[in-house]
Amino acid sequence: MAGNSDPLTPRAKIAVTAGKAVAAASRAAGRGSGSVIGGRVALKLDPDLLARLAQNLDVILVSATNGKTTTTRLIAEALGAAGPVVSNALGANMPAGITSALAGGSDAKYAVIEVDEKYLAGVARDTAPKCIALLNLSRDQLDRAAETRMLAENWREGLAGSKAVVIANADDPLVVWAASSSPNVIWVAAGQMWKDDAWSCPSCGGVMQRPGDDWFCGECGFRRPTPSWALSGDHVLDPHGSAWPIHLQLPGRANKANAASSAAVVAVFGVPPQVALERMYQVQAVAGRYDVVQFMQRDLRLLLAKNPAGWLETFSLIDPPPTPVILSVNARGADGTDTSWLWDVDYTRLTGHPIFVVGDRKLDLAVRLEVANQHFQVCENVDQAVQLAPPGRIEVIANYTAFQDLRRRVGN
Template sequence: MGVRNSCAVGLGRLTSWGLRRVLHRNASQMPGRVALAVDPNAIAHLAPKLSEGAIVVCGTNGKTTTNNVLANAIERSGRTVLCNRAGANMAAGVAAALLPGSGADWAVMEADELSTIHILPQLQPRYLVLLNLFRDQLDRAGEIDHVQDTIVAALAASPATTLVVCGDDPLSVGVALRAKKAGTKVLAFGIGEDLHLPPDRVPEARFCQVCGAELAYDYRAYAQLGAFRCPNGDFERPKLDFVATGVRVDAHGVAFGVAFPEGGTAHVSASFGGVYMVYNLLAAAAAAHLAGVDAASFQAALDGYHPENGRLQHFTVGGREVVLNLAKNPTGFNQNISLLQTDTRPKAVFFVINDDFNDGKDISWIWDVDFERLLSEKDLLAFAGGHRANDVQVRMKYVGIKAPVASTVGEVLGRLGSVPLDRPLYVLCNYSALWPAKAELEGMGERHD
């Protein structure tokens, strides 16, 4: 370690100590910013402290849950792990997570799609797990082809990295196809059976990544994910190395079997989720298997895992159940709607949409959310919140649902005062709205798992 890197690490650790111990603040990014300001190659200089290597988890939806489940599983197997559990998924967050201690067995790092070009070339991970690609934050990320180009370039700069890709997602497979031609080893995971679910109204990808023909499907799981093929034979779902079968998804959670590439199977179950969670947990199981974690340790880690950071967190406030979750793009919202519809009770929903920098100023995507499905809900009570509450109101007006504006979760709960307590409240927020809602619920309610 050179003088410059020693200074970067020392100042980064000092910053972390000051934030945590003196100011009692979150230290998930700033220490990394300080380290990278002193040494732009700080991640590369910290990477050798990992005795077994690194796994990076990337994708539009599900990164934090998949990343943290995987980190817990590797820890359960007896190895030490450095992880950006709070979801600080740009280069500064990765650098901050690498700062503690003199060494570790593994790093398990969530990465923003566009940040892969800054993270992979320095970290040189053994595996990149690509969960899915959807339109998200269009004013920052641009269209999907720009995101694909970035990930392909990042893999080209990390030639020893194996890509573990969702084989059911045409957009992710498009990345895999290009990366494989450049020499990247590719492994695919996916669901190996028809779940007999209705297709989403506005799928993210309809066309072949090679010739542009409209894709045909034997079946879909959600959005564009499923058993796809080009009618011209140019492009299709690859052979799956990790296959989920016997899938069960209901109000009690998810369960499925996993078939591994070299033979053998494992059973995975969790008390939370939806169809999208099957993919998240399948990806985590695949990466854990590649990292040498046995099936029993993975399930034990999953049994002890409780969603954090506002992702599917449950609270009780004044005797009423409140479910908090992130919903930041059309596919995420549609999956949240599917999830709440597995709950057959009458319910209330609070949609909170902000337009801060980390959300994206362009919220026209709310018109691609299939809110019309909510018309099948009996006695639904809907509320709109956030900086763009009025936009949500207009969208709900076109659905035919009244959604009065509320400023906080507490205000919504107050308006539900005369409503029976057995009616749960679902709070669906995008990025910048999630943390305030989480803090408010933690301050006035009791969390339960």
């Protein structure tokens, strides 16, 4: 449907209204934002609702194992320079949550949508995106997520022939394999600290060669494409070779990489890198991540890390020893119930930090730290950990539901 004509049928309007009513009731009952239950109800009433809501929007989809929520927020902030934006900023990234977000954006021109990796192909089919950002793929939620190569294959098949401009990380072989089926790809050298899911070639299964920052398969010739955008230290290099300084309030190399990918995305819509990066500076925290909060007369910095790749990046940005560190791990449905991924994390990087362990699976984590020869104390809860921690700001690293528990306890 062209122009600004109303894409919503009477049935769709009823679905939107019902979804909003259910969401409001859920919020009033103190059961969270209500976006997921509201979206589920709306999609039950009109299964085509997501496609209808997306019809008059320029849709940008963002998918990855790590960094989706932050990158979505950075793109939305930068793209605001070009017009009103609707986004699922709270991270409800499956079809129900996405439908709820779009239902709330009646005056928007752009929709910046974070999508769970497993749902990317379906959401892309429904929303006909103008742009898709693919950041990384690594192991996550081992008990229920597809193996990474299967996910890459799923992306590859789902994006084949897509009209979207695909912005993809040239440094992640799995992402390159997935994106290579698309006719219009812009490559970004965003880096890849975690390499343990990309030692075999996704094309032929051969062993990947990794000289320096390059990579290629010695057997079939699958290789790193030449990027047109790149993260270089504290700068984004654009396709013309100009270097633009990155000024972020968010910490760490990973967020600079997210900013580089975001700059490449919004350039597709005519927002220049300088304007984009200046607007990204406004983002201080994303759904509580990176927030510094006061709790029991102490400063706690809250850091989310859900899988080995995320923990590796997070260790690189914490303050140096002897800064105290609290680690919290749960294994509920949203985390994945299999904690064997803890053995993939290099905890020797915490040597010299006083470590305090909390969370549902604190004993699993304690065994892992024992093997890594780390000094730690197991605590009943975050209150006890804070009481025992030596002076100074405390870094708190938690996986998904442990992070939500933490935010509720410290009042964030």
